[in-house]
Amino acid sequence: MLALSEGKEDAVSESNDFVVELRSVSKLYGDAAAVADISLKARRGELLCLLGPSGCGKTTTLRMVAGFVEPSSGSIHINNIDMTHQPPYRRDTGMVFQSYALFPHMTVAENVAFGLENLRWPREKRDKRVEEMLELVELPHFAQRLPSQLSGGQQQRIALARALAIKPAVLLLDEPFSNLDAQLRVRMREELQEVVRSVNVTTLFVTHDQEEALTMSDRIVVMNAGKVEQIGTPGEIYETPATPFVAKFIGWCSLLKGTVDDAGAFTSTAGLRIIGKWSAGPATVVIRPEQLKLSADGAPGQRQQARVLHSHYLGGATRVVLDVNGEQLIMQERFPFGRHPQHGDVLDIAISTDNLRLIGDA
Structure with missing residues (x-):
């Protein structure tokens, strides 16, 4: 990638690490809250993702940062x-829209130059x-x-070049890969990461x-029903x-609902007991597919x-939905060719309790 000339001077000192900050931001449409009292910060050069289901408020949040929607x-x-x-136009932001929004009557060069003009x-x-660009x-x-x-x-890529041409302090991306096929999405993710890293621009993407x-993310903001559920690195979000x-x-x-007894063991509402050392009380246990293994392979854990x-x-693995003592668990395993499990088969498995996540009853 090309190193850019005429680099833009920082608008603030290097000691101020946050480029974008939302403080208790809400957006109401009548009595309905599209976004409800969210606060977040994006660091200089960070790729911060707003993630959530349709209607959770992530695009509204992005458009408030861009200035297209005013907070309540x-x-x-x-x-x-x-x-x-x-x-x-006064916010020092560049935006790539979901539809790219290129001007059809302009050449590529004219599209990229539009903001500069x-x-x-x-x-x-x-x-x-x-x-x-x-x-x-x-x-x-x-x-x-x-x-x-x-x-x-x-x-x-042209929409990205147009957004970056004005040297924005913040790059905003609204579902930038939604119109691409699966393989192209993967390639474009890698290319976009490389471009954004090369110019060290703070990026919020939905x-x-x-x-x-x-x-892609340095950190993820998980949103649900207009609220922030959790902010953390990809590892923190997935593992904890x-x-x-x-x-x-x-x-x-x-997700298994149940109770931790005084001995520290968890028992689900269906009766599945998992030995551990957790604090007593109502809880929900999170079991990921990789925490289930075939016990015949010598996998450690509770049989x-x-x-x-x-x-x-x-293709590379088989995802299996299992009935384990009345609870439905998901396992993903690579089985020998031609020996994929079928409905009704009985498997001996081991549930690894290493890093098993319990969420206390709030």
Whole structure:
């Protein structure tokens, strides 16, 4: 990737590590809260993901940062300046929309230069910047093409080049890969990461795709019903979910409700007992597929017999839904060729209690 010339000076001192800060921000539509009292910070150069199901408020939050939606309460700060009531063009942000929103009558070069023209950049400086941006996204020979002559992945890169051309303090991405096929999504994720890292721009991106969030983010903001459920690194979100919703939304898992007795063992409502050393009281245990193994393979853990309810062949592995003492657990295993489990088969499994997550009853 090309190193950019004419680097932008930081608007704040290096000691101020946060570029974006939302303080108790809410957005109401009538009596309905699209976003309810959320607070978060994005560090300089960080890739921060807003993740959640449709209707959880993540896109509304992104559009409030961009200035397209005004909060009902709270404040939004960019580079330590209150931007809550400032219009989009004064916020020092660049946005890539879900549909890319390229101007169909303009060439690629004209699309990339659009923001620079609005900022009154001199022609020679503007042309140099457009050339830099097309080199950055590895499309230097596409300058005179129209958007209709580009593939979906190429349009996405041009939209990114246009957003970065103005040297924004914050890059905002709204479901940037939703229009791409599965294999192209993976490749574009890697390319976007490389571009964003190379310019060290603080990036907020919205997605409902767990894999995108886990592979791209420095930190993830998990949202549900307009509220923040948890903020953490991908590892923290997956391995130590704060709530049952986070556990269920990020990756595959089984949630077992029950009680921890005075001896520290957990017993589910269906009667599955898991020996441990947990604090007594009502709790929910989170069991990930990788915590179940075939005991015949010498896997350590608590032995159980399991009956196969469903089996889904995924190529590299098989996902199996099991009945274990009245509870449904999910195991993902690579079985020998031609020996994939079928409905009704009985398997001997081991439940590993290492790093088994219990969520206390709040």
